[in-house]
Every structure is written in structure tokens, then in C-alpha cells.
Amino acid sequence: MNIGEIARRAGVSRSTVSYALSGKRPVSEDTRRRIQQVVDELGYRPSASARALANGRTSTIGLVFPPAGNHYTGMQLDFIGSVVEAAAAHDYDVLLSPSGVDSDRSFQRLLGERRVDGAILMEIRLEDDRVDHLAALDFPAVAIGRTAHPERGWWVGLDHTALAAACVHHLADLGHRRVAFVNRPEQLLRAGYESAHRGLDGFTKAAAERGLTVRTYCCGDDAASGQACLEQILHDDPATTAVVTLNEAALGGLYGGLAKAGRHVPRDFSVTGVVASRWAETVTPQLTAADVPAAELGRRAVDLLVERLDHPGASPRHHLLAPPISLRASTGPAGGTSFAQAQTPTHPYS
Amino acid sequence: MNIGEIARRAGVSRSTVSYALSGKRPVSEDTRRRIQQVVDELGYRPSASARALANGRTSTIGLVFPPAGNHYTGMQLDFIGSVVEAAAAHDYDVLLSPSGVDSDRSFQRLLGERRVDGAILMEIRLEDDRVDHLAALDFPAVAIGRTAHPERGWWVGLDHTALAAACVHHLADLGHRRVAFVNRPEQLLRAGYESAHRGLDGFTKAAAERGLTVRTYCCGDDAASGQACLEQILHDDPATTAVVTLNEAALGGLYGGLAKAGRHVPRDFSVTGVVASRWAETVTPQLTAADVPAAELGRRAVDLLVERLDHPGASPRHHLLAPPISLRASTGPAGGTSFAQAQTPTHPYS
DNA sequence: TCACTTCATCGAACCGGTTCGGCGAAGCTA
């Protein structure tokens, strides 16, 4: 079941079999057919390890994803799925690497032992030693997210600043004046997660621009924290009429808190944010939100990585996406007057 | 940066370096230290491909997971995460394989090209050709789920029959007489997905045993389908007072539909089912449900697989889990009387 | 001092592919 066996049965040399299968040198039609027939009969497939050893490429890309300790979000699952599918389309396999407690160890496995040709990194921080490390090694990698120095790297990212700002403008256009911001957990913000930072920035600046009164909160990645956070918001400023959130996992809790407080969405209170569409559609009423195009990000990351692998030395490229806000049913005008949702915005946010 | 370079710098032969690092033959303390020093200085790590080629083991396991076409559930993400972590603990990497449209192709990659030492299969069907195929090849694999012939294989699974039955008994104990069942999509049921089949079985039998009036529904894996399904349920039998669901993704829609119909949970209507705890806690009120121990299933699957890899020829083993129902806030006595949730059940379901 | 064991190390073969240089036969030109 190795190439020598095929060669023997087809009555040719091993190299001829190799060339017949790879097409890298011409082989007479006659012998090619003979070899192919033997291959088909025996169901022969070349060993990935041997091939990787010989030509120095594993046809595998590493996906460095956050440890299980963090709660996974729907977004991350969509990333993984789309990365795997896109990679398969380019004939690459995907090796998962937990960048968990012992992240050095798994990095050593991926890079040191040369298990992968390139890597895709998730959950980027503004100052990210992993990104710096890979850049220093000139190892082909693409980040899903921007560091503080995005010009130097390969990445695909979401314009969290613009998205959070768009949410603010949307609410301001609806007449809301007192708005709260529900961020990811404080621990992640302190660790420098880019979405938490840039989202907060975008929110703060846009709110200042529109002269809104705001409060910002960090909130654990679970429903209970969301509910507690909302109670805190209403306690701190009962006149709050809207929230913007980046926290998918807390969303259910926010809604729960509003229900408990007797605030009807969207009549008494508006909710919006940056959330994967699948989650935005899960809650009732469905969330008006900037839909995170997770699958597209994953696909584009793979495309960039494959491009980088095919053209070593190419100059850095990136994609910054800013999807429009999808109007659903969770926002309405401030003041409780109920009129049609589809009014014309006075500020362009899509 | 290969073993020859290390050998040269340490003034020994390649084989000595290999033995010093693997410990498979004694090496004098003196030379061992010298080799180790060179290794540390250069940050040498042996190439995974070369090692795999030489000793025939890749230290990688394949995780065959459903295509992105299906909506991913929180459960699946937890599987993936726990499998990766458990594999890392055993010094294995995890290669993702989409068992999608072109599942033969990715199987060929995994097995034919010998990229993995073993495999873990998700989303098992009662009659599953993948399981049969791997069993016929005697390829080390562990299924997360049981086929119709579980005695022959290696698997970890959830006792969906018992879990669905426990939900029925729970509702019956609360006095519910007219109960609906919300299954996964019809397409999956027809395809023979075991959770859909066994869950339906358990529900039906337990309901018959308790003399309940039931209706069963299939429902798409998304919120909109869930809402539509609930409307259908109330249309078909407005006297329905409870549902049991296996469909995580439809849960939000079911709640939405109930809210829209003006049925208060749990006062007017009870909801329960088999759902990962993270999702059960997301909805308001939190779902009383049999929590799917996804992380534990993943971990156990890896443990079984590693055991099988370490002891070829061992006889099949498996784990069948039946977690208890976690009482939360989505079920209450039939008839709308509101009393404390924590009453003593008359039927043992935990 | 010689025969025998033990210990540390080496050289070579092997895993299963890829790739380079070369060689003989056939085809073409003169």
C-alpha cells in the first residue's frame, strides 16, 4: 500500500508513479493509465506524513482558538466552521490549537514541530504577543482582529469602532438621550481585547458627538451577569432608555432584567449592539444589531492565508468589514410613543 | 535545525541525540546534558512529519463534525472545546474534518492519507455508514452517540430515551395532561439522527405510560421556526399546557411564540427539554431541563479513544450518561396555580 | 593476563514520499 508497491504492480519505477500522479513531468498516456488502474484497484493514497516530510509542506493550517475556560460564543463557532470549510476548499486541513493556560506549549507544537504551514489567530488583543511573535518569525499567519498596530500585519477584522458608533447614532436618531453600554467582562477589557476596547471607544466618542448622557459597564459572559448588569443600570440611572451591547452571551439576561423591571422592548426601552445574526434572531423581540459576519470573516482569513502561503514575501493585506445595522424589532423611539420602526434615519449608519 | 545539526554541535551521532531525547536507551548523564544544552540553545524541536513517518503515529486525532449547513448548537461547540483540551492533555492534536457534502473526500484525507491515528465522530445516526465503515476497517474510532447496534462499538452517549422520559414524568408530576414535543428538523429525523429518534421514543412511551395526550412536531433549527412551531401547537390544541424540546436553537422562538400568545411561563405554560446548561440559563425564565454534559462527553470520548490507541485489540467499551433534570424556572404546576417550584416529585427522574 | 560482561555510542537501514540528473530509444535533420 505504498508507492513502491504500486510501482512494482505497474511494472515501473517509484519516481514514474510519483510523476504520473502529480503530473509534474510528462508520462506517456499508456503507462499513466496503467498506474492509475493499479492505484484505483488498491485504493492507494499517498501518506500525508511522507509527503509533508519530502516537500516541506503539511497542507494543514492551525486555528488558534480561545481556551474552554472562556465561554464560547456563537460567533466563535461560526468562525471555526467557516474556516474549516474554506480551508477544505483550498485543500487544507485545520488543526485546532487551544491557546489556553499553556499556550507556549501548543505554539511549540504548531510551529516548533512544524505541524502546520500557517495559522489563523482568534481573539486578538490590542497588544498581542502571539501576533508579535509570529510576525518576528515571519511565520505565515492571519489574525481575526486588529492589534494596535494593524498596518504591519495580515488580518481580517470588524470595525468595532464604527459599529458601536452606528448603534449610538441609531439610538440618537430615535431620540434617546440616556444610553448605557454593556461591554464584555472587565477581565477581557483589561487584557486588552480589541473588540471590547474599540467598541467602547466608538461608543464613547459617538455619544459625546451626539451629546448623550452615558454610562458604561462591563458584564460577565453569561445570562445571570446580564440580568445583574441591567438591574445595576436601572439602579444607577432609572431614566436610561436604551443599551448598546457587545456581549452576546449576556443578551438573554439583559432581556430578562428588562422584563423583570417591567420595561417593554421596544416601547419603553431600546436594545441594540453588535451580535451575530443567529443570536440577534433568537431573542424576542429580535435584536436590531450590527450583524457580525463571522462566516465571512473566517472565509476571508483563510483566503488571505492561502494567498500568503502561495506568494511568500507578498506585502501585508487585510480586510476591515463594517456590516450595516439590521433593523429588527428591539429599538424604537424614546418616550414610549409607538410608531413605525422604519423611519428615515437622520444619520447614515449603514 | 534538524537532528543532524544537533548531533554535530554536540559531537555525537544522530542516533545518540534521538535516544537522549526519547530516553528509549540509556545515555550517559554527561552527553545527555551536553545534548540537552544544544537543544535548549537552538530551541530545537523534532519535526512532527518526520517522526510520524518514522514511527507510524501522527499523535493527531480527527474530529469529524457536521457541516456548516446545519446550524451549530452550543452543544457542538462545547464538544469541540472539550475534545481539544482532553486531547492536549494526552499529547494529541485535533484535526477537524467536515463530514459535509463531500464526506468521502475528507474521510479519504483522514484515513487514506493517514493523517490521524484515530477519530471521534459527532452527530451519529441510528444507521450510520461512517461508523460501519470504520468498524469494518478496524480503525480506532469513538462515536459521540449510539447507533442502533451499540453493543459492537466504542462510543459515549446520552440516554436520550431516559432524558425525554424524565421530562415527561416531570411534567406529569406537575399535573400536565396535554403536552407537545418539539423535535429537531424533520430532515434530521428522517436521516435517522439518534437523538431525534431516541428522544421521540422516550417521550412517546413515557407519555403513554402516564396517559398523557400528546402531539409531536419537528421544528427547524432556528428561532423563527420555533415561533412558528409554537403557534402551530397552540392552533392544533389550544389546551396544551407544556412542551418538551430537544431543539436548542428553537428555544428562543418557542419563548417568543408563548409571549406573543400571551402565555406566561411558567404560570400558564411549562417548557422543558434536553438542552446544554449554558443555553438553558440564557432564556428568561431559565429553562428547567436535562442538562447535556457536552464537555464531559467530549472528554470521555477522548479518554476512550486514547485507551483504544494504547491497547489495540481491547474489547469495545462505552459510557452512557443520563444527567438529572436541573430544576430552574420554566416549569410549574398545570392549571395556573402559582406555588413554589421546589415541590417533591412523585416520580424519580434524577 | 585473558575471557566475559556491561555500558555508551555509532553507522546504517528504514519509514514513504519527491525531485534531480542521466540514459537509452525513437524521431528528425542533413
Add this chain to the structure above:
DNA sequence: TAGCTTCGCCGAACCGGTTCGATGAAGTGA
């Protein structure tokens, strides 16, 4: 028919590890 090119294939080396058998030096006992 000699000389040259082209075509199709072969043999050998190589990728970077692991492993087996052998070898020489040191240690042991008679």
C-alpha cells in the same frame, strides 16, 4: 547513416526522524 534533439523512464539522493545490530572501551572475576 551520423549527429542532434526529444521523449519517457530509471536510479539515487534527500527530507528528518527512529531503531536495530555492531563495536570498542571499561569493568569484573578467575
